[in-house]
Amino acid sequence: MRRFRCLLDCVPGEAKKKKKKKTAAATTGSVPNAPTYLPKGCSVTPRTTGPRIAVSLYGVVKSLATLGSIRANLVRPLQRVGTVDLFVHLLQPHSVSNPRSLESSVKRSRERNASVIDSREFISTLSPCRFGITDQASADLELAQNVERSANVVGHGNPHQRKHTMENYGIESIRNLFRSRLSMRASAMLVKGHMEAHRIVYTHLALVRPDLDYQTPLVFDPSNTRAQVSVPDWGHDFCPQCAWAGINDRFAIGELPVLLPLALERLVQMSRYSVVRNSEHLWCTILAEANVTVGMLPGMRLVRTRALGKERRDLKPPLPLPPLLCVERHGLKLVQDWNATMSERYAESISSQPWCAACFPASAAKAAVVTKAKPKSRKEREQPNKAAVVRAARAARAAAAKGSMAAARPAAAMRAEARRVAARLEAASVVAASAPSASAAASAAASAARRAAAATPP
Numbered sequence: 062m063r064r065f066r067c068l069l070d071c072v073p074g075e076a077k078k079k080k081k082k083k084t085a086a087a088t089t090g091s092v093p094n095a096p097t098y099l100p101k102g103c104s105v106t107p108r109t110t111g112p113r114i115a116v117s118l119y120g121v122v123k124s125l126a127t128l129g130s131i132r133a134n135l136v137r138p139l140q141r142v143g144t145v146d147l148f149v150h151l152l153q154p155h156s157v158s159n160p161r162s163l164e165s166s167v168k169r170s171r172e173r174n175a176s177v178i179d180s181r182e183f184i185s186t187l188s189p190c191r192f193g194i195t196d197q198a199s200a201d202l203e204l205a206q207n208v209e210r211s212a213n214v215v216g217h218g219n220p221h222q223r224k225h226t227m228e229n230y231g232i233e234s235i236r237n238l239f240r241s242r243l244s245m246r247a248s249a250m251l252v253k254g255h256m257e258a259h260r261i262v263y264t265h266l267a268l269v270r271p272d273l274d275y276q277t278p279l280v281f282d283p284s285n286t287r288a289q290v291s292v293p294d295w296g297h298d299f300c301p302q303c304a305w306a307g308i309n310d311r312f313a314i315g316e317l318p319v320l321l322p323l324a325l326e327r328l329v330q331m332s333r334y335s336v337v338r339n340s341e342h343l344w345c346t347i348l349a350e351a352n353v354t355v356g357m358l359p360g361m362r363l364v365r366t367r368a369l370g371k372e373r374r375d376l377k378p379p380l381p382l383p384p385l386l387c388v389e390r391h392g393l394k395l396v397q398d399w400n401a402t403m404s405e406r407y408a409e410s411i412s413s414q415p416w417c418a419a420c421f422p423a424s425a426a427k428a429a430v431v432t433k434a435k436p437k438s439r440k441e442r443e444q445p446n447k448a449a450v451v452r453a454a455r456a457a458r459a460a461a462a463k464g465s466m467a468a469a470r471p472a473a474a475m476r477a478e479a480r481r482v483a484a485r486l487e488a489a490s491v492v493a494a495s496a497p498s499a500s501a502a503a504s505a506a507a508s509a510a511r512r513a514a515a516a517t518p519p
Contacts, residue, residue: 099259103190105144107260112143112283115252115263115317117324119244121152121197122183123272123368131187134275135267142283143265147189148255150248151180151271152240154197183271191251197240204239207332211235230339238340241270242328249324252317266321267314274371276362281314288356288396290315290323290348293363294403297341297384306386307341308348308355308393311363319353345384349391356398357383380410386420 099106105113116136139145184192212232216223245268256262265283281291296309313320330347348355359381365372381403387393399407411420 100190102188103146103255103259105146105261105263109144109261112265113261113263114139114143114145114265114267114283116145116147116267116269117245117248117252118147118149118187118189118269118271119151119248120241120270120272121154121244122180124366125179125183125186127271127274127366128183128186130273130275131269131271134278135269138279139267139281142281146255146263147187148248148251149184149187149189149192149271150244150251151183151192151194152197152200152244153180153194191255193247193251195244195247200240200243201236204236204243208232208236208239211239211331226339239328239331242331245324246328249321253321253325263317265314266317266324268312268320268324270311272366273311274364274366276364277360279314279361280358285356285398286316287354287398288315289319289354291356291358293361294357294359294381294383294399294407295379297345297382297387306345306384306390307339308345308384308387310340310344311365312358312361314358315353319351323347323351323353345387345391345393349387349393352394354394354396355384356396357403359399359403380414381406382410383407 105115116139118131136145136147180194184194212227212235215226215230215235249266252263252266290313292313293309293311296311297307327347330343334343334346362379364375383395383399384393385395388395397404
């Protein structure tokens, strides 16, 4: 064998081929080249310029009815201002059970509620750039210790706070919080892995829940760099007792270098902290600790969709209000990127709720001044007062009834009544002769009564 190998090595040209192979292997290295092709559904390439937005959907699909609003009021408005790629990670449950949202035993089957939690149909309809599905039972095994620890330390040793939080949340809601943060991290990892594999850099990231009905189009300006992260302008502070400082965590959009690390660390943050108040309070503390500048998205309306229909509590129009308590209690960097009209609206929202006015006295006083000095529009000036219209209608009906009764009375009775009134007035004028002004008034009234009696038809 040695001799045979020696003969092969000594064949002219074979040594040169081996050297060429070695040099080629040395030049390529152990790391393969990045693939030049992109998966189906991806729009952003390494050469794409302008705003490049990664939309990260995470959580559990509870109804396919939200697909239309996601595409019409979220994806298309973003496509008008930049290039968009969708990344989806969903949890596939075997059943949905949460007493807090009135959901119970909505099982996965083709015969019953098949469209409610069918993750594959949702993904195929949306056609994302990257997607992933995790069985919820396996995710619960991974999160079991974290959920148990968080439930044990709820309230930070305060019995009243613990009782209040557990009554509003419960162990199942805490488990759902960990599930959503796990799915958020997995979806964010899809974005990060896609960027590294294809050498793509996104400028913005949107954290989106698939179980929300987006009822108004998203208004987002990527060129506005004042706020690093933007959230809806409602659902933040819970004013009773002025202690519920939070930030709406149902939707967020902002700069990817700022928002992507926060999305990757949300599960770790949940494991570090217990649920003091609610998930909005946790989001407030995370943004404040990260020293992130936060802006508002005015007019964005979101309605949660459950397995049995829309959340009734979300059907009522929300009260627009910036997260002022999070600024006061936790030092949040809030950017006032709204106009004067929205400032007046926020102040009026505070003054309309007595408990909120007690929390923010300066804003309530400002709202009172604005409301007092606010001029009425032309439509308001021309529109009659409803109470005045009602009073005028009542008076007209009473006058008509009185007139009909007077017409029915005989003329003789009317003349007799006029004479009696004139006689009483003359007697009053005689008694009040000591008071000149009163006497003059009484005599004038008596003469008026005599003229009325004379004018009465026979």
